[in-house]
Amino acid sequence: MSMINHHTPDALLAAYAAGNLPHHFAIVVASHVSLCVQCRAALEAHHAVGGAVLDASDAVALSSTLKASILDQLDTPVRPARTYQRSGIYPGPVMQAMKGRPPRWKTLGMGVRQSILSANEEGSVRLLFIPPGQAVPDHGHNGMELTLVLQGSFSDETGQFGVGDLEMADEDLHHTPVADAGDPCICLAATDAPLRFNSLMPRLLQRVFRI
Amino acid sequence: MRAYKGIGPLLQRDNNKITLIGVKTKIILENDPTYIWRRNEVMLTLTQDIPRTSPPAMPVHRRERKPLSTDKSEVSQQTKWMLAVRDDCDRAAFASLFDHFAPRLKGFIMRSGTPAHQAEEIVQDVMLTIWRKAALFDPHRAQVSAWIYQIARNRQIDILRRENRPVPEELAEEPGTEPDAGQILAVEQEAGKLKLALMRLKDDQRDMIEKAYIGEMTHQEISTQTGLPLGTIKSRIRLGLERLRHELKGMR
Numbered sequence: 001m002s003m004i005n006h007h008t009p010d011a012l013l014a015a016y017a018a019g020n021l022p023h024h025f026a027i028v029v030a031s032h033v034s035l036c037v038q039c040r041a042a043l044e045a046h047h048a049v050g051g052a053v054l055d056a057s058d059a060v061a062l063s064s065t066l067k068a069s070i071l072d073q074l075d076t077p078v079r080p081a082r083t084y085q086r087s088g089i090y091p092g093p094v095m096q097a098m099k100g101r102p103p104r105w106k107t108l109g110m111g112v113r114q115s116i117l118s119a120n121e122e123g124s125v126r127l128l129f130i131p132p133g134q135a136v137p138d139h140g141h142n143g144m145e146l147t148l149v150l151q152g153s154f155s156d157e158t159g160q161f162g163v164g165d166l167e168m169a170d171e172d173l174h175h176t177p178v179a180d181a182g183d184p185c186i187c188l189a190a191t192d193a194p195l196r197f198n199s200l201m202p203r204l205l206q207r208v209f210r211i
Numbered sequence: 212m213r214a215y216k217g218i219g220p221l222l223q224r225d226n227n228k229i230t231l232i233g234v235k236t237k238i239i240l241e242n243d244p245t246y247i248w249r250r251n252e253v254m255l256t257l258t259q260d261i262p263r264t265s266p267p268a269m270p271v272h273r274r275e276r277k278p279l280s281t282d283k284s285e286v287s288q289q290t291k292w293m294l295a296v297r298d299d300c301d302r303a304a305f306a307s308l309f310d311h312f313a314p315r316l317k318g319f320i321m322r323s324g325t326p327a328h329q330a331e332e333i334v335q336d337v338m339l340t341i342w343r344k345a346a347l348f349d350p351h352r353a354q355v356s357a358w359i360y361q362i363a364r365n366r367q368i369d370i371l372r373r374e375n376r377p378v379p380e381e382l383a384e385e386p387g388t389e390p391d392a393g394q395i396l397a398v399e400q401e402a403g404k405l406k407l408a409l410m411r412l413k414d415d416q417r418d419m420i421e422k423a424y425i426g427e428m429t430h431q432e433i434s435t436q437t438g439l440p441l442g443t444i445k446s447r448i449r450l451g452l453e454r455l456r457h458e459l460k461g462m463r
Contacts, residue, residue: 011434018426019364023374030377040379044353050424051356052406054363059314060321066331067309070338074302078343085380092380 006165008032008039012146017046024118024125024190028146028166030093031188034086035148035164089150089163094127094188103127110134123192130154130179130187142193145169147177152185154178286392287399289355297345309338312359320367323425329371336366347381350395354402364426 008016008029015021016029033040084095090103094117103115105127113129123143130136132152146168153162156175161167169175179185289311295304313334320330340362348358368376409417419436422428428436 009430009434011430014423014433015426015428015430017361017364018424018428019368019376020426020429023377027377030379033379040382043379044357046424047357047361048354048402048405049409049420050360050364051354051358051402052409053421053424054312054315054319054360055356055406056409057315057319057322060318060327060330062313062317062334063331066313066335067306070309070335071302071306073339074305074342080343081375083381093377096375096377 004036004038004162004164006159006161006167007036008042008166009168010042012168013039013043014046017043017050022122022192024123024192025144025146027093027097027117027125028148028188028190031091032148032164032166034091034093089186091150094150097125105129112136123190125188125190128185128187128189130177130185132179132181132184135176135178142171143191145189145191147190148188150186150188152183153180154185154187155180286350286395287355290350290395290399293345293348293355293358294350296342297348300345305342308341308355312356313338316359316363319363319425322421323367323427325367325371333363333367333370336370337363340366350398351391352398354398357402360424 012021012025012029013033016026021029033043082100084092084100086092087095090098097117103117105113105115107113111131111134115127115129117125117127119126127150128136130152136154146166147161148166149161149163151163153160153165154177155161156167156177158167158173158175160180161177289308292301292304292308295301296308316334316337317327317330320333321327325333337359341359344362348355353361365376365378368374409420412420423433
């Protein structure tokens with residue numbers, strides 16, 4: 001695997017560990033951690049702090065029947081929840097978001113394609129397919145955007161991002177990511193607000209395609 | 212192309228206080244043979260009080276449970292119970308884990324505002340998950356409380372928000388891996404020091420950490436809270452990181 005240079009910021013990891021990261025971002029962070037040993041170690045370190053907090057929590061008395069009830073259930077057979085494994089370039093959490101099915105690409109023009117994995121009023125997460133040399137239209141952000149590269153690479157004003165790299169963009173960053181030569185760039189991108197594009201055509205498309 | 216090399220803490224000393232103000236990162240640019248030192252943004256400003264006198268030799272905290280064996284080569288009771296559950300489906304060991312963790316779990320879950328009856332439902336769910344997923348417990352990577360914390364957060368979110376929380380792919384131990392007592396012990400010692408560090412914090416500082424880890428702070432709040440007293444804790448994390456990384460590299 002190529003070397004990962006851009007990691008999940010620590011505050012995001014801490015919020016993810018504590019379960020306080022919005023769902024769309026959590027999918028991206030869980031995917032990055034699946035690919036990145038360094039961030040997995042950092043996440044487990046946050047779990048260790050959480051464990052220390054748990055261990056130091058005040059004990060609160062339980063109902064008298066709870067223990068017996070739980071012990072009784074130990075042998076009850078349960079159907080284990082389905083877990084999703086990596087499939088090709090798609091990490092487990094992406095496969096989970098796609099419910100184990102391959103992405104359903106919709107074309108956005110200029111060879112750019114997207115597959116929306118989930119979208120609601122809190123934000124969205126989608127896959128983007130960008131042919132080499134092609135730019136994602138110049139866009140600012142109303143909120144935060146997390147982009148994880150799954151195949152190929154892209155470059156923007158802030159640097160180059162290859163497989164496993166995570167870019168965090170906020171309202172202040174106006175960037176133009178361009179897919180590098182080589183394989184088409186496939187990324188996982190999550191936002192907590194609709195993207196705004198700076199030219200008219202994409203803005204119209206935005207309504208249609210929810211990008 | 213950029214390569215990051217040589218990471219180290221940037222510390223500011225002020226009398227008896229050390230503040231971690233950044234992380235020094237060496238960036239080597241492809242076309243620039245000179246090294247550029249850059250101060251990386253850190254998540255928090257970390258301040259650690261350096262005691263004027265040496266810290267007490269014994270932990271301040273006294274547990275109501277019987278003390279752990281002083282024999283350093285021995286792993287903790289909790290880990291033994293968890294391994295007995297994992298390897299032998301030992302119900303008595305599970306009952307012991309329940310006695311230790313279930314009341315704390317209830318207190319922990321109620322701290323984030325969950326009513327008592329619902330907290331018990333979640334405790335039940337967490338305890339059953341511990342039993343059913345015991346095979347995933349790996350003492351080389353996580354102390355029992357850390358493993359249970361992560362389960363508790365997942366279950367609490369799945370139940371309260373009715374959504375499936377995305378979790379990273381599971382890593383499996385290579386079949387036939389010999390247990391490494393030294394590594395297990397190192398994880399436990401790290402966790403013990405972490406807990407001690409947490410307890411030594413002032414009340415309001417500890418409250419802040421607890422708030423962050425019971426999920427009451429957004430990532431923006433976590434990154435903008437200045438003076439969040441993670442000094443000791445973060446240094447423990449940093450120390451633990453290299454070891455964990457090494458451990459994880461050998462997996463999959």
